[in-house]
Amino acid sequence: MKKLIVTLFIAVSITASAQDRYTEGMSKAMQLWGEQKITEASNLFERIAMAEPDNWLPYYYAALVNTTASFGEKDVTKLTQQLEKAKEFSDVAKNISPENPELLVLEALINTAWIAYDGETYGMTLSGKNAQLYNEALQLAPNNPRVIFSKAEWDMGSARFFGKDITPYCQDVERAVELFATAESKEEPFYPDWGADRAKQVLAQCKS
């Protein structure tokens, strides 16, 4: 009984603090995103972002939700809206947290969504930009698995196109997979941690 009360007490006192409101809000938004409720998730991240103007993470996720939802989107109006929104949020996040490798990867991802939609139009102008973004990210965080993996996957795409050997990039992916496995969870709650599953998939393709 005593234990229960103490637990309850702690829980309630945390509820009262703003920190927990943030955790709860972010968790809820993550859950909505997991349920593929894109609009709701994006809107909630946006609300948290507006209330926490010094934290880059809600902006990051608001942008990421809209970016990932844009892959495979055929409606150009919706795609444009989502990607412009994503870019806007990512720009704000960059202002809050400059020289952040995660935000450089995000920006490259937004560009990739444009290229995936219309490679003819955006490929030439944005691929140079992406290469630059990935290089910058790698300089800032040479051991960040998301950076290593995203860059490798990107490089792999064009190596395939030119009929080049993809082995060096597979090695990078392998390294990323190892780093994903050993990466310590960051102190910052909700710090991006995606990529491990996708990296394993790509590595499997490498080996097949």
Add this chain to the structure above:
Amino acid sequence: MKFFVLVLFSAIIWTSSAQETISGKVVDTSGNPIVGANVYLEGTYDGSSTDETGNFSFQTSETGTQTLVISMMAYEPHYEIGEVSYLKNLDIKLIEAVNQLSGVTLSAGTFEAGDNSKVSVLKPLDIVTTAGAAGDFVAALQTLPGTTTVNEDGRLFVRGGSAEETQVFIDGLRVFQPFNATTNNVPTRGRFSPFLFKGITFSTGGYSAEYGQALSSVLLLNTTDVPDEEKTDISVMSVGGGVGHTEIWDNTSLSVNASYINLSPYEALIPSTQGMEWNDPYESISGESVFRVKGDRSMFKFYTGFNHAALDIAQEDINFEDLIRFQLKNRNLYFNTSYKHFFENNWSIFSGVSMANDVNEIAIMEDAVDSEEINSHIKIAAKKGFSNRFELNTGVELFSTKYDETYQDVDGFTFDGGYDDVLVAGFLEGDIFFNQKFAVKLGVRAEDSNVLDQFSISPRLSLAYKSSEKGQFSLAYGDFYQKPLAESIKFDQSLDLEKTSHYILNYQYLDNGKTFRAEAYYKDYDDLVKFDTQFPEFNSNYSNLGKGYAAGIDVFWRDNKSIDNLDYWASYSYLNTERDYRDFAEAATPNFAPEHNFSLVTKYWVNELRSQVGLSYSFGSGRPYDNPNTQEFMAEKTKTYNNLSLNWAYLIDQQKILYFSVSNVLSFNNVSNYQYANVPDSTGFYNRRAITPPADSFFFVGFFWTISTNKKSNQLDNL
């Protein structure tokens, strides 16, 4: 203990019971529900998204006066301020935001080549991968409607206007000699490498009050703000070679390039034989550099271009047995520097200066003409966006010209000509977006030229109405003035400004990868310069008694979606024009204005071959010329013009491209004009000579290599 727990629980219950529900419905101006809008109390996490019926409802523990925010992409954000308990069953109407993405655009008369611009019909890449253009972006613009095919010249002839009626601007500042110096019947090229520019706007009429001193058309080039990456480019071509490098330091960057062109090896292999022979084929050394500094709220750019060219040619002339020798040396130096600052409250100021020094040394047989022209343009402009519905743009500018020329003939007779002029201009223009569907641009420009002692006021008006989701109508009207050309003004400074008025009606339809444009126009020319000798001379009599008109229809169609890997566009222009100017005996259609022009540009991407294959066809109806053996003036027409060009770009790997192109594959013998003898022969007949291109076809092979740290970029956008 039990009591404590109870208190705790009741406290929690009390908290939840103090929650208020906020609810309402969000619709657009036509009453349709808006789905997915974000509704929340400002500064809190409390909020919700609207459902399929536009309804929202959420609970909050906030109390007192709060601000409810309703935000949705493409709509203006809406705020409701009130006591939480009153924020119930709200009816909220969102107004569509006026934005360039989906809204009406002021686009009459304008073709843009930009990346994300809605009105852009061509991308920068398109411009340089057009078959037959051989990397010259001006040649690619000649595939757009409103231009006429004047293949022996190379410059832009727009809607019945001569090439001098088109002005070129870089970053809002005048370029005084945008084309390489050349001679008759040897086509020129634009001086600039297209990859320095992020956007190209080509206006075939009715343009903004910000631009003046162009009767027909303006071509606006904007340099890139921040280059994407550091790289070194090397090119080896059948006509020369070039190197370029871009260096980036955070927000500062420098791009430089240099190229050397020499036609001698090509001419030795495939000599041009028609009506001419080279003594020294065209040779040039040129370089460009752009230095840029981007601040948080500012942009500084400094562009420099240098070009030194020489040629020595001998051309046929019906009046002489022997070929006429023409030698040219041209030196051109151009600076363009600008600074832009963005203030709080949507103010921005622009200031810039461009300067050009152009020196020509020309020898025609035994006669020599040396000329030097120094031009500058200073501009200060301010822009203020009062909301996203009203924007004001105003500025003042100053153009100065100093032109000196010395003519010396074989007997030692010399004549010095020249003039100095300062032209001051001011403009004021407002863009008003009444709503998502209807917009107006209203402007006025005033100019005062001191050499001509003349003051002019030109009104400009442009209206746009979006008739459907994908279609829009535009109307434009404007008066345009231009100083007479140096060839006349250097002899007679009592001349007045030449004038045109443009009336344009445009319809545009954009549908995911498909663009249709049709434009009808009427142009009224007045005060054109006339003189009473064949060419302007020091003792000619000059007047502004010339006049004319041009009317026509331009149609453009582009589709890059319907067929996989195929992108094509087609342009047709109908032109009906007559003018009485220069030495014309009466109003007539000039030689540069064929009635029908058609061009088709196709690009096909072959994935297996990693190649882009391009094919362009252009057609021009017969061009008028004057036959002195007949009574009528300018009454005959040449045969039609045909040109089929091919190109093939092969990506060897990420960094190396092999490029091959050939113009006029089918070797059509095109005739642009006829030159008649000044005096008839013994039977009273005036003999003639057809003016044809020096060679029917032109071959080009190039190898382009980009060295960049990321091994990713290539020069495909450089071709």
